[in-house]
Amino acid sequence: MYVAVKGGEKAIANAHALLAKEGRGNPAVPRVEADAIASQLPVLTSRVMNEGSLYDRELAGRAIIQCQGDVVEAITLVRAYRTTLPRFGYSEPIDTSALPPQRRISATFKDVPGGQQLGATFDYTHRLLTEPTEADISIENGGADTAHVDQPRITDILGSAALLEPDHEEPWSDPEPADITREPAEYPMSRAARLQGLARGDEGFLLALGYSTQRGFGNTHPFAGEIRVGEVMVEFDAPELGFAVPLGRIEVTECQMVNQFMGSHDKPAQFTRGYGLVFGRAERKAMSMSLVDRALRADEFDEQSDAPAQDEEFVLSHADCVQAAGFVEHLKLPHYVDFQAELHLVRKLQQEFGEQHADEQEVDQ
Amino acid sequence: MNSAKIEYNIGYIDEQTKRMIRRVMLKAVAIPGFQVPFASREVPLPRGWGTGGVQLTASLIGKSDVLKVIDQGSDDTTNAVSIRKFFHRVSSVETTTDTTQATLIQTRHRIPETPLQEGQIMVYQVPLPEPLRFLEPRETETRQLHALNEYGLMYVKLYEDIAKYGHIAKTYDYPVIVNGRYLMAPSPTPSFDNPKLHQSPALHLYGAGREKRIYAIPPYTDVESLGFEDYPFEPQAFEEPCAICGSTGVYLDQIITDDKGGALYVCSDSDYCANKFAQLSKEGEGVSE
């Protein structure tokens, strides 16, 4: 006599215990702590904060440890935690040019007001596996101290000469930006909503899409107008007080891509922009984001629009790693019922095929 | 760096989110079969694993509720166990496997065999809420088709099935028309379960978390499975009875018993099967005494 399998709860508990054991690894090796992750793996931490849409290094570090380094799982954890946080209000727009950046480069001009500042970058490192030493971190102060030099945004310089499209149209009513975490997405999206979607989008997906535009699938002729990494002040305007209160600083990476535009029937030739802004040090993400942002603006400039990176609904509805990973992985869940329904159908179709085939043979004879 | 202790709200999601979801539910009930967009939140479950259902249940559940969670008809499948434990952890609500005792039933892929009653709420986990999605991948287009009450695409698909196979080749997530107006995906329940939706005394709520849609079939509402006059809708039918409880007219799972093609069929609804089996044993004892 057949007895249905029971014991799901016990199996789950055992699976979790085994998972915890795997995560602990060799007990002789000290456990990694969240603050070690947050301070020594800042780039990884930034990715989790970006796609998790929550600026909190320690929580990101905790999530990375809990997920045994599975970044998408860590992002899912942070997102789920973020859901539970009450919203007290909305901060004032941040000003990315207000504070001296840690890094600021432009690929468009040899020298720019305020100078090129390399900052912390892997760009000129030799990609050789080496042993880290404490000597590596001593900084020689050879060059000029640029920390107190005014470093205006390159796009503002170009903009003042009307060579670059303005960052907003005139007249400008400065509408409240959309909030994709509070309002359901509807296509077509506003650019603000689109940028939010891209900011929390999967880094690998955006990298591939950005890359595809460079290979001719929606070419945007990009130049890295400016890449800036540094801290900015976040201010909160409390209505009871009547003025903005500083809440603290966050580190951001901003990329302004400057793109060639030959002009259209209504618009003169000028440079256009693609924009990327992300938490922490995440240069590749910011660059990819700005490439895709510009590609998605094809319709605005009457450009031919048939490449994947130019398709708003395609890009935005597949960019989220939490959604993508969840749905791909849900195929692991039992599908006995729908599979049984399909089995039923395939058997029926096979049977009908067999009967039909037999009939045809009879006719042939 | 000191690690602060993390604490969660009752029912996990915050009250403001619950209010938003509740307002959306009322619209969904007022517009039967229409997919109402909502700002779906992340919950502690991967997207695609029932996040829509979990958000609905979290916004519905209260002290006087008794919760039943099934997956594939069974209370004991891993995801059902996991979701039931989650609600027990965050809302300490009473849970059950008994369909008649439950006030809230969260489900994936099945409707219980035991007839539902007035006041009960079914919560469905929906992977793809758009019945036209595989015929037209763009949301911008399908929204228009719903607005225009233009469902020719779906009829053409079903007609092509008939032309090719001699019958409609859709076995689960079989499209329905709700209240004579909206084309609706009943989530991947087998078409066997479709007739249970028509004029059901219970409320049926569908939550698609990843796709950010909520829709509903109110109680006592017409739900018609698509078909043609000469090729009407035909739900699955099983020839043999359940190998455990002997029930007929129920949905069966195929159990592979050996590697030589041996198989037997048992109820997919584990609660129904256990009750029938208990009843059978009791009757058996009665006879022997």
Place this chain on the structure above:
Amino acid sequence: MSDAVFQAATIPQPGFSDPSSDSQAVFRAILNAFSYPGRKFSITGPQDVPAALGSALAAVELTLFDIDTAVWHHPVLAQDESAMGYLLFHTGLKRCTELADADFVVATVDSMPALNELRTGSDLSPQESTTLVLDAREMTGAHNCRATGPGINGEIEFLMPETYAEFFEDWAANHQLFPRGVDLLIVDEHSVMALPRTTSLAIQEHKREA
């Protein structure tokens, strides 16, 4: 007077004693009302509330409204400092003065705006319609009605509070607009009853004194 000052000038009475559980229970009554039109479902609200609101209406507002909802209140309520102070303090709702901007309209039987003045949504987004919350504590009369539609097993008879003269014609037109249309939630001393846009009404018997 700005909302912030309004709020500070009064010390509002307490809201739900257990906001999470109490609002959950009220919501379930409202959901039941939408699911089974024409039937009354009882609710329990906070006891000590501004008189202009009353316990049941206060419970409905505390359950459904927050900073994301634009609500139009009938003039008597809108000008009642203690009632508005109470609602703003507990819900943070957005007050609106134009019916067309309102997600919810709260009115009494004699201040009820005509249904065709309210937002009905579009064919693409029929959910962007207004829900009318009718405070029916003080009825002048009622009509014995028969209703059919989703949520109703066959048909149901119930008493519809008397509002304005053309209400039944307007409701028939509202019903015809489906999927667009206004939904109605009727709140009396201790219960809620709903008429979603899908409900079709017929007057059984003309005007009965309440």
